[in-house]
Amino acid sequence: MTPQPLVVQCPSCGSSDITYTCEPKCCFNHICATCYTTFELFTEPLGQVLTNIEKSPQERDSLAPTVACARCDSLEIYMVEPGGGAPSTLVCAECQGLLRLGFAAVESR
Numbered sequence: 001m002t003p004q005p006l007v008v009q010c011p012s013c014g015s016s017d018i019t020y021t022c023e024p025k026c027c028f029n030h031i032c033a034t035c036y037t038t039f040e041l042f043t044e045p046l047g048q049v050l051t052n053i054e055k056s057p058q059e060r061d062s063l064a065p066t067v068a069c070a071r072c073d074s075l076e077i078y079m080v081e082p083g084g085g086a087p088s089t090l091v092c093a094e095c096q097g098l099l100r101l102g103f104a105a106v107e108s109r
């Protein structure tokens with residue numbers, strides 16, 4: 001199973017044109033380029049781990065959607081497709097924990 005880069009959909013309009021506007025040592029505030037809704041991302045542990053993930057060699061783009069692992073604070077968060085039509089899940093490449101993405105402080109303009 002190959003982890004994919006994190007793709008986030010705007011909680012307001014569903015666009016995936018999302019920019020990370022801050023830095024991890026401050027907050028996880030993002031903005032939607034389509035409707036200018038701002039929101040913060042967080043993760044919640046699902047209580048499961050995925051053991052066979054491959055680390056992805058790509059460089060991080062500092063404007064790409066970014067979120068920290070709720071278990072270990074790593075920023076190495078990727079998406080995995082569980083298949084069978086289940087919604088995609090996040091996985092931390094550091095601690096291999098499965099995570100659910102959450103939105104906080106959603107403010108639409």
Ligand SMILES: [Zn+2]
Binds near residue numbers: 014037
């Ligand atoms: Zn939007």
Ligand SMILES: [Zn+2]
Binds near residue numbers: 074
């Ligand atoms: Zn982790």
